[in-house]
Amino acid sequence: MSSLDAALSRALNTPGISGAAVLDAVTGLSYAESGDVSASQDSCEIAEIVRTRLVRAGAEGELESVIVTTSTRHLVTIQLPRQGDPLLLCATVDRDRTNLTWALRELGRYADELLA
Amino acid sequence: MTAGSEEPLADSRNIPALLAALRTQRRSCTVLVTGTPGGSIHVRDGLVVAMETPGAPGIEGLLLRSGRIGEQEWSAVRASDTSHEHLAAELVDRGLVGAGELEVISLGALFDAAFALSLAVPDSWEVTDPVPTLYRNAGVTPERLLGEVSRRINLLAGEPGSVAALARTRMRQATTADLPGTVDRLPPRHQDVLAAADGRRTARDIAFALGRGLFAVMLDLRHLLNRGLVRPYAPSTDRRPSTAARIAPSAAAPSPGAPAPVAPSALDSVSLSLPRRLPGRNSAPTPRPHD
Numbered sequence: 464m465s466s467l468d469a470a471l472s473r474a475l476n477t478p479g480i481s482g483a484a485v486l487d488a489v490t491g492l493s494y495a496e497s498g499d500v501s502a503s504q505d506s507c508e509i510a511e512i513v514r515t516r517l518v519r520a521g522a523e524g525e526l527e528s529v530i531v532t533t534s535t536r537h538l539v540t541i542q543l544p545r546q547g548d549p550l551l552l553c554a555t556v557d558r559d560r561t562n563l564t565w566a567l568r569e570l571g572r573y574a575d576e577l578l579a
Numbered sequence: 580m581t582a583g584s585e586e587p588l589a590d591s592r593n594i595p596a597l598l599a600a601l602r603t604q605r606r607s608c609t610v611l612v613t614g615t616p617g618g619s620i621h622v623r624d625g626l627v628v629a630m631e632t633p634g635a636p637g638i639e640g641l642l643l644r645s646g647r648i649g650e651q652e653w654s655a656v657r658a659s660d661t662s663h664e665h666l667a668a669e670l671v672d673r674g675l676v677g678a679g680e681l682e683v684i685s686l687g688a689l690f691d692a693a694f695a696l697s698l699a700v701p702d703s704w705e706v707t708d709p710v711p712t713l714y715r716n717a718g719v720t721p722e723r724l725l726g727e728v729s730r731r732i733n734l735l736a737g738e739p740g741s742v743a744a745l746a747r748t749r750m751r752q753a754t755t756a757d758l759p760g761t762v763d764r765l766p767p768r769h770q771d772v773l774a775a776a777d778g779r780r781t782a783r784d785i786a787f788a789l790g791r792g793l794f795a796v797m798l799d800l801r802h803l804l805n806r807g808l809v810r811p812y813a814p815s816t817d818r819r820p821s822t823a824a825r826i827a828p829s830a831a832a833p834s835p836g837a838p839a840p841v842a843p844s845a846l847d848s849v850s851l852s853l854p855r856r857l858p859g860r861n862s863a864p865t866p867r868p869h870d
Contacts, residue, residue, distance in 0.1 A: 467683070470679065485683075487683075490794050494683050546647050548791060577679050578679040578683070579678070579679060
């Protein structure tokens with residue numbers, strides 16, 4: 464099992480996180496997937512639009528995360544800075560099984576392990 | 580050449596068919612592709628683990644050009660493993676690059692090379708014994724490879740001209756990029772690509788110079804093209820004077836009222852049948868996608 468897949472499946476053990484994927488922020492290439500990742504490609508496009516338009520609007524600093532909330536779930540996209548093009552950690556979080564703060568804290572923990 | 584113990588491969592029509600056949604037989608081999616750009620495809624147990632082509636930066640180029648590891652460390656790793664079979668493990672063990680990071684780079688280079696190879700029709704290919712190479716991933720099925728390549732081609736297909744032409748075009752900064760405040764409002768990634776577009780580099784050259792993937796650079800170039808910040812570089816040799824033989828215009832088109840020439844010479848009939856250049860048409864040479 465690849466090291467990326469192993470790190471993702473650990474993230475899926477967190478209650479409420481039903482899917483996670485690691486994508487290239489520029490090309491949208493999916494490096495690893497686990498669980499329900501149907502929305503990850505869309506999350507990647509949304510993140511690209513947000514990133515470009517924020518800079519155009521004069522915002523300073525790098526994009527950190529995009530959270531899209533529907534009536535049943537949160538689609539959390541965390542940008543992982545690295546040398547070269549950044550990566551995106553996209554996760555599907557069930558709203559009735561966990562809260563956003565907890566999920567973000569857990570995902571941040573796994574994000575650090577991902578590229579080690 | 581193929582190993583004698585394995586069943587022979589049926590003739591494949593194209594590379595995807597060949598990869599599918601290798602997948603069915605779970606073969607481990609290296610496919611050498613000749614053509615422009617050409618390259619090699621490394622298959623292990625029927626799954627594609629690495630691809631190398633001069634058309635896109637490989638793992639080595641991505642690691643070195645981006646400054647992730649230095650030349651000296653890289654030479655030391657290569658010297659310690661002369662068979663080049665355990666380069667990936669050596670890189671991770673020495674702490675030069677993280678296991679997950681190397682996996683990301685390995686997969687990124689694989690899909691990028693597949694995209695670069697798909698832009699041209701190969702001349703021929705040959706299946707050989709496995710050649711040791713640097714990779715760190717579990718392998719990709721030929722279907723996934725094809726699916727991703729067609730997704731990439733579709734993403735760029737909105738361009739005027741083919742995707743392959745966009746890859747060959749030399750790009751230069753447009754004068755609008757000099758306007759104050761324009762470049763500042765671009766993400767740093769786009770600023771780097773803009774700075775690298777000097778009129779001599781193609782998308783491939785920019786990718787090699789920055790240590791990024793070919794497809795990623797082409798996406799950024801398309802974005803810059805759409806915003807009018809770069810444009811294809813049209814070589815000035817297109818405007819050189821015509822070397823076609825000149826023919827006196829007076830004999831070519833007699834006015835309707837004038838009496839017809841008694842004995843039209845052979846030259847007249849030739850010049851009448853030749854297409855004539857009309858002012859205003861074709862005055863601006865269209866930028867050629869290549870050179």
